[in-house]
Amino acid sequence: MPSSKPPAGESAPPAAPATPEPPEAPELIWLRPERTGRGPKPAHSRASIAAAAIAIADAEGLDAVSMRRVAAALGAGTMSLYNYVPKKEHLLDLMLDAATAEYDFPATPATPADDCREGLYRLAHQQLAIMRRHPWLPALVIARPGIGPNALRYTDHFLAVTAPTRLDGTTRMEALALLNGFVCQYAQYERTAAAGAKWQGELVGYLTRAAMSGDYPHLAAAFATAGPPADPDTAFDRALHRVVTAILAPAQSG
Amino acid sequence: MPSSKPPAGESAPPAAPATPEPPEAPELIWLRPERTGRGPKPAHSRASIAAAAIAIADAEGLDAVSMRRVAAALGAGTMSLYNYVPKKEHLLDLMLDAATAEYDFPATPATPADDCREGLYRLAHQQLAIMRRHPWLPALVIARPGIGPNALRYTDHFLAVTAPTRLDGTTRMEALALLNGFVCQYAQYERTAAAGAKWQGELVGYLTRAAMSGDYPHLAAAFATAGPPADPDTAFDRALHRVVTAILAPAQSG
DNA sequence: CCCTCTCTAGGTACATCGTACGTAGAAGTG
DNA sequence: CACTTCTACGTACGATGTACCTAGAGAGGG
DSSP states (O other): OOOOOOOSSSSOOSSSOSOSOOOOOOSSGGGSOSOOSOSSOOSOOHHHHHHHHHHHHHHHOGGGOOHHHHHHHHTOOGGGGGGTOSSHHHHHHHHHHHHHTTOOOOSSOSOSSSTHHHHHHHHHHHHHHHHHHSTTHHHHHHHOOOOOHHHHHHHHHHHHHTTTSOOOHHHHHHHHHHHHHHHHHHHHHHHHHHHGGGGHHHHHHHHHHHHHTSSOHHHHHHHHTOOSOOOHHHHHHHHHHHHHHHHHSOSOOO | OOOOOOOSSSSOOSSSOSOSOOOOOOSSGGGSOSOOSOSSOOSOOHHHHHHHHHHHHHHHOGGGOOHHHHHHHHTOOGGGGGGTOSSHHHHHHHHHHHHHTTOOOOSSOSOSSSTHHHHHHHHHHHHHHHHHHSTTHHHHHHHOOOOOHHHHHHHHHHHHHTTTSOOOHHHHHHHHHHHHHHHHHHHHHHHHHHHGGGGHHHHHHHHHHHHHTSSOHHHHHHHHTOOSOOOHHHHHHHHHHHHHHHHHSOSOOO
């Protein structure tokens, strides 16, 4: 328990017993008010901090996002950041939610009919576009549930789109997780494929050697019958079609 | 290029030009031989190193796995580890592959018929079991493609199981990614849910407040009609059923 | 009005991390 | 035997997250 302890070497504290209960600031950053309205005006805002962090992550990757770096980008002292963001995790939460704000949801969910499928396609494509813009995003989404206000907007939109189906709320939530997870995985795959392009030569050599070793017969067979690598977008669409079909299927049949 | 350079302040090197080409050790650790057969016998092995790292990760989480920590667990000096593992990333590769070795593949892929579905269920359940044993695994699997020898075994087995379907190799590879990604996501979800149990009170409060705010009508409706939380295993099975159905569907129809 | 309390900005300091580099010695090869 | 090539390990550096402290700004109560 690293809570603030009094000097603890002096005499007994006068009246109030040491820590009468630190108001127990919530762990969830969305439960902390951005401003409490006393003292001097803060020089920055959560929004500007998130924007600065996102700019760094877009340009140099998530590893380049350090408290020092973000603070410097804002022209602030390193430790001043901690007035806005109690831990680095919360900085990541802010980034995640700020990126989620980039979704553009149509006001009316298309038509009441089963354009549901089309709505899910559009949603997934938008998500992929956002994640291509911010290659660090999938890792964050996967790592933490992150229920910021914009994630709630996303959830609400998804529920609206899937309302025409007669699936119950729980099932639709599972469907959301399924679709969300799929797009993240795909974006993440694209990312590592792009980053590992330099070692691709090594990898190909390793794989062909493995295939020829005879230890992996089915792998070798698949290699032999493999066609040319597909265009990323069509590969995505094909897999997306499968996932959406799985989502819209009535319910467990067997 | 941090290769070994000669003192470089002396007179010109006699005959060989400074660095004639460092043999360019491969980045992929699986392409480096474990032993080259000269010098003293190494006191450790990749297997023992991976085992030590896994023990630490199982007990204290992936963050507790540091080079110093693993070396200490082996009774070795910190820097000695770098004789076996050129970078920490490669340590993670070793851990990943060692965990993948825990799969137990049946020698004969059941029957030639469409027990394919059953085979995929078994595979997914085994994967979930492994990931529950090693809560740090999903994060690793998601982060890097990691094509160690045991991952190849897994791939080969998957291809064997899905052989009865008349899907081509590329499609079955996509199916593998789909199933693999799904199980990882689910395991990761379970993990964060378990870790965040302490803040669950906060989270529930936040969500109900959001639902009541009127800004998320569909979310509120879903909340209202939500049943009791399902048993994790049945929830997994339900979602798995959808995913496997999506995988086994013939091919893009529309 | 001033006093006081609360907030902000910022600096210093520490533990811990990955790892570059160099030295000492052991085990094979000629 | 000498020589080469490996292993083991200590030291040291730059970077990280963040605990803690000092000043000072500005609103509220007397």
